[in-house]
Amino acid sequence: MGSRRAVVIGGGISGVLVARELLLAGWQVTLLEAAHIGAGSSSRTAAGIRQQFSTEETVRGMRYSVDFYRHFAAEVGEVVLQQNGYLFLYQDQSSWESAISRVKLQKAAGLSEVVALENSALRAQFPWVSEAIVGGTFCPTDGFLFPALVYGEGARRVRELGGQILQSAPVTSAVHQSDRIVSVSTPKGRFEADLFLDCTNAWSPRTAKVLGGTELPISPFKRYLWFIERDGPIDRETFAKMPLIVSPSGVYCRPENANSLMMGWAHEATSEPDFSYDDQDTIAPGFAHNSGTDAMPFQAWMNMAETVPGIGEFAGVTATTSGYYGTTPDHNPFLGFDPRQRNLVRLVGFSGHGAMFGPFTALIARRLAEAGTDLTSVDVDGTPVRMDAFRIGREFSHAEAMVI
Ligand SMILES: Cc1cc2nc3c(=O)[nH]c(=O)nc-3n(C[C@H](O)[C@H](O)[C@H](O)COP(=O)(O)OP(=O)(O)OC[C@H]3O[C@@H](n4cnc5c(N)ncnc54)[C@H](O)[C@@H]3O)c2cc1C
Structure with a gap:
């Protein structure tokens, strides 16, 4: 992909950390948030973070997340994990x-x-x-996060890294060319990009309608x-x-x-x-x-x-x-390219563990953005982690047992 412009839709923990990760990978990033940063579940969460899961990929992913949050303090000057x-x-x-x-x-x-x-x-x-x-x-x-610091400091980092954040900017329509999104519109203007990332979680079924994306069971x-x-x-x-x-x-x-x-x-x-x-x-x-x-x-x-x-x-x-x-039916999120729009990545359906998933979600977003296509596994600290459990279109044969 020659040009590297990304639009992230949704400004909760997922959207903010995804925007930060893409900026660090050299993308130009605009984050569009319908209300204000943290207006959704990210400000209403218990913010527990654990690695005790029954899905092996999630154990590995949450190990990465714990490590990320521990080191985030050095980047933002605030301890976000207890x-x-x-x-x-x-x-x-x-x-x-x-x-x-x-x-x-x-x-x-x-x-x-x-x-x-x-x-x-x-x-x-x-x-x-x-x-x-x-x-x-x-x-x-394991432990718990201070979520307002995660999305608050995360948003500050996004701006510091040159990202643009627009609040009161709901995405209300999209322009398509064959099976790609060309631009999305908000009351604050129209935004063209090469890649669009849906980080609207509980709103995602509605966002999908606006973007012409696949209807996911969330x-x-x-x-x-x-x-x-x-x-x-x-x-x-x-x-x-x-x-x-x-x-x-x-x-x-x-x-x-x-x-x-x-x-x-x-x-x-x-x-x-x-x-x-x-x-x-x-x-x-x-x-x-x-x-x-x-x-x-x-x-x-x-x-x-x-x-x-x-x-x-x-x-x-x-x-x-x-x-x-x-x-979602198996309590695992959907992390992958939308089958109906080739340049739309869906990062949604966190089923009660999206705050802890945030860093892992952002890492996967970066790997997908670099590949431009779905991956069978992503490299996490030198170990391949299979994406089957998070693939769009999977059969819900293994439900995560550790759900609270
Ligand atoms: C009571 C409770 C307890 C929880 N406990 C835990 C826990 O212990 N550990 C844990 O990890 N998770 C927990 N969760 C889940 C966690 O809070 C969520 O999974 C996580 O916050 C999701 O973050 P997000 O950024 O994906 O979504 P959100 O924070 O919901 O952000 C989505 C954003 O998208 C925006 N948006 C919607 N539509 C549009 C549009 N058209 N255009 C632009 N923007 C749009 C919304 O305004 C919103 O700000 C809990 C949740 C609740 C409610």
Whole structure:
């Protein structure tokens, strides 16, 4: 490709990191964001980052992401990652045995530091875990991100590297020539490019219509986070070091700051393909922190208290936030060229792990941009990582098991 002009559509964590990566590879980049940087899920995320997955390619990819985020501090002057670890807990023997075999897969994929801890070893390291728990898997290099710093500092870097960012610039139409996009239009003007990258995640089915792209199965599902005030026997120092904990029934929590615990729990939800920006923050009846003891937040809190009894002594649920997952049938994203538009790359469908995927997504975008076509594998720190799990048009035969 002689000319190297790229338009990135969407200014969340994915779009910002993709723009930065392409600029470093020598592309001229314009990022078009419909509202403002961070207007989507990237500002509503739990921002956990883990390498404990059941898809080998994702384990390798998230190893790259952890390393990227650790070094990003030197580039932007802000620490964006807190490595408190991730602790998955199990209460019945058969799910514990499955967890032990996943740890073997993860170790084989290079995650040497993950450990499977049986009851007594688990309680020696984490004395606050209930005796009813049969075991847990722990990876100390997992943790959580400060998402506003990721997209905020990322956007600053994009500008510093010579990229153009336009906010309040929704892409509303596209001009095509045979099976290529020539330009896209926004209220702020028309933008020609050689390559277009869709980073609109939960909006992507709508973006595809505008761009003449393939309709991908991505469902926007509402997800909530609740915040609980620390109190009782878990002191400030213990609390600050707590990992992201996932209970046997999938409730997860982590320290948000010195005195507040963030907690989430997936629920049965229906797809909301036409959600509005305001809908992101709409809290349905039964999901607000002040909805009483039958409501989901109280139930989640009590469930977590069975796993970590000290959390049951906390002072109460004080706030609720929400946003959308862009969920795919197998919970893996689509990372590849759109079969209908030869110069359109889709980087969407992150299904609850797009914040952690950001650096890996950006690396794949760069490799695809350089190749101009889909790749069977990408080189990640000298190791080829196969792209099958993320290919557009794949059969959804292997679903990611580690979904929260
Ligand atoms: C409650 C909750 C908890 C989560 N927990 C985690 C977690 O622990 N770890 C993790 O990794 N992930 C988590 N996620 C998922 C993660 O937040 C998302 O996958 C990630 O933020 C997606 O980033 P993105 O940049 O791809 O999309 P977004 O941040 O949603 O950005 C998409 C952008 O596209 C813009 N846009 C839309 N249409 C157009 C258009 N036509 N033209 C131009 N711009 C457009 C939007 O305005 C938006 O800013 C969670 C999400 C939620 C809601």
